[in-house]
Amino acid sequence: MDEADLRLDGNHVAGLLAEVFQFDMTVEWSGCAACGARNQLGALQVYAHGMGAVMCCPGCGQTQLRVARGGGRWWLDLRGMAWLQLDEGARLPD
Amino acid sequence: MAGYVSRGFRGRRRAGDGEAGRLPPGQYAEPGFPVLTAGPTPRVDLATWRLRVDGLVATPREWTWEEVQALPRSTFEGDIHCVTRWSKLGTSFAGVSVDVLLDQAEPLPQATHVVASCHGGYTTNLPLEDVRGGKAWVVWEHEGQPLPPEHGGPARLLVPHLYFWKSAKWLMALRLLDHDRPGFWEGLGYHNRGDPWREERYWGD
Amino acid sequence: MGRLSWRLARVAEVRPETSRVASLALEVPGWVGHLAGQHVDLRLTAEDGYQAERSYSIASAPDGRRVELTVERLDDGEVSPYLAGEVREGDQFELRGPIGGYFVWEPGIGGPLLLVAGGSGVVPLMAMLRHRAASGSQVPTRLLYSSRTLEDVIFREELERLAAAGDRLTVTHTLTRAQPPGWRGYARRVDAVMLEEVGWRPEERPLAYVCGPTRLVEAVAGDLVALGHDPARVRTERFGPTGVQ
Numbered sequence: 001m002d003e004a005d006l007r008l009d010g011n012h013v014a015g016l017l018a019e020v021f022q023f024d025m026t027v028e029w030s031g032c033a034a035c036g037a038r039n040q041l042g043a044l045q046v047y048a049h050g051m052g053a054v055m056c057c058p059g060c061g062q063t064q065l066r067v068a069r070g071g072g073r074w075w076l077d078l079r080g081m082a083w084l085q086l087d088e089g090a091r092l093p094d
Numbered sequence: 095m096a097g098y099v100s101r102g103f104r105g106r107r108r109a110g111d112g113e114a115g116r117l118p119p120g121q122y123a124e125p126g127f128p129v130l131t132a133g134p135t136p137r138v139d140l141a142t143w144r145l146r147v148d149g150l151v152a153t154p155r156e157w158t159w160e161e162v163q164a165l166p167r168s169t170f171e172g173d174i175h176c177v178t179r180w181s182k183l184g185t186s187f188a189g190v191s192v193d194v195l196l197d198q199a200e201p202l203p204q205a206t207h208v209v210a211s212c213h214g215g216y217t218t219n220l221p222l223e224d225v226r227g228g229k230a231w232v233v234w235e236h237e238g239q240p241l242p243p244e245h246g247g248p249a250r251l252l253v254p255h256l257y258f259w260k261s262a263k264w265l266m267a268l269r270l271l272d273h274d275r276p277g278f279w280e281g282l283g284y285h286n287r288g289d290p291w292r293e294e295r296y297w298g299d
Numbered sequence: 300m301g302r303l304s305w306r307l308a309r310v311a312e313v314r315p316e317t318s319r320v321a322s323l324a325l326e327v328p329g330w331v332g333h334l335a336g337q338h339v340d341l342r343l344t345a346e347d348g349y350q351a352e353r354s355y356s357i358a359s360a361p362d363g364r365r366v367e368l369t370v371e372r373l374d375d376g377e378v379s380p381y382l383a384g385e386v387r388e389g390d391q392f393e394l395r396g397p398i399g400g401y402f403v404w405e406p407g408i409g410g411p412l413l414l415v416a417g418g419s420g421v422v423p424l425m426a427m428l429r430h431r432a433a434s435g436s437q438v439p440t441r442l443l444y445s446s447r448t449l450e451d452v453i454f455r456e457e458l459e460r461l462a463a464a465g466d467r468l469t470v471t472h473t474l475t476r477a478q479p480p481g482w483r484g485y486a487r488r489v490d491a492v493m494l495e496e497v498g499w500r501p502e503e504r505p506l507a508y509v510c511g512p513t514r515l516v517e518a519v520a521g522d523l524v525a526l527g528h529d530p531a532r533v534r535t536e537r538f539g540p541t542g543v544q
Contacts, residue, residue: 042400
């Protein structure tokens with residue numbers, strides 16, 4: 001087994017991201033800071049380490065988002081995203 | 095994060111007799127060896143593999159695979175603890191003691207910290223004292239077999255007295271500094287030092 | 300689409316599908332419905348406080364009543380042997396969702412559709428097919444479904460019925476490990492040749508949904524793009540190494 005088997009899609013962290021953003025983030029769009037590609041987060045490649053998750057650009061492999069959760073907090077590193085677009089229509093109702 | 099206790103659910107983990115005292119707080123005994131990945135597994139060619147020790151040292155050193163294999167062999171037998179709460183008890187790794195590497199590189203007096211950097215970009219930081227005095231190794235064997243790529247092969251750092259994220263996979267270099275520099279997880283909310291016996295999992299623990 | 304808070308689901312029915320697969324019909328208070336392809340997160344807590352979380356695709360069509368999950372029991376699994384082995388009617392566990400609007404299909408999205416499933420990857424695609432049938436959609440759809448043996452095919456009779464309904468759905472199986480006597484269908488892993496024979500031509504601009512073990516999904520997605528399909532019209536849901544989330 002190698003990491004090729006462990007790669008997942010953005011869907012895998014939909015619940016985790018929804019905790020933070022209160023949006024269904026898999027349908028939201030990001031711009032890759034490295035190559036400029038536009039993708040819905042559902043299309044990003046995910047490595048779901050037990051300590052957190054890493055979302056990578058499907059085109060160039062750039063890490064777009066890192067997220068860790070623990071001790072009642074979330075931490076986010078979005079340096080790999082040039083921009084993140086949230087659509088009012090994807091906000092999760094209370 | 096208390097939840098609803100579901101009838102009949104126990105999970106996979108087993109805690110054997112006599113193991114409770116060996117488990118740091120909040121850990122359970124895991125017979126397997128889970129693979130935790132934060133990115134693609136680097137593929138490293140042994141012919142071009144190098145291990146560097148540099149930074150605040152008198153003699154920056156670099157070893158090839160053959161050279162590092164020729165160093166005095168050292169084995170660790172004991173327990174490892176992952177911050178995701180599994181502990182693997184009674185396992186073994188073999189390689190070379192970091193003390194041997196540091197003896198050859200000769201740390202300067204002002205060196206206080208070390209940053210491990212790895213193929214694939216992973217980094218972790220430690221106080222220099224946490225890798226000296228028989229507490230750390232660079233290892234390439236696990237339980238008698240070559241360390242598989244998914245577990246950090248060809249070689250990884252091993253610092254078993256701290257949470258296992260400090261035992262950086264796919265090790266490339268140890269750089270000695272006179273200041274601290276948080277690594278991959280330390281910069282994302284995890285504890286800077288990570289002592290499992292004091293349950294130092296996250297910032298502020 | 301629904302609150303992201305943990306709710307207590309109650310098992311209303313457990314139904315074996317194959318020797319390793321069971322469907323659970325769940326009653327979820329406050330359930331507001333879902334889209335075909337979405338999933339739920341489950342959280343199981345043991346008596347000593349140990350917790351495990353997993354995601355499972357919803358198998359049922361979005362008719363707003365019960366939520367059905369279809370779970371394959373993995374030999375070395377931690378949660379799947381509980382869900383597809385231990386769980387019985389009346390049991391409860393925490394559930395959150397539905398979530399995941401990316402890997403979703405409903406008739407308004409159109410087609411033609413190419414659905415490619417490996418093992419339990421058929422589950423979210425089955426929700427799409429059930430929704431398609433319930434809404435009377437005639438969107439031309441082709442399901443290519445890879446299983447180890449005929450006994451491992453999940454929803455086999457229901458797929459036969461859906462394919463016989465004459466509403467432009469075809470179902471093609473490939474059995475990779477063993478085939479029954481007289482089997483004249485595919486008997487190998489999904490490859491580019493099979494995708495070309497079974498699927499649509501790139502000019503027909505199909506929408507492809509590929510779900511199953513990561514290796515199968517990546518191979519199929521790569522093959523589809525190599526065959527000339529638009530990568531933006533190929534959606535994937537990787538299940539990881541063992542074929543189940």
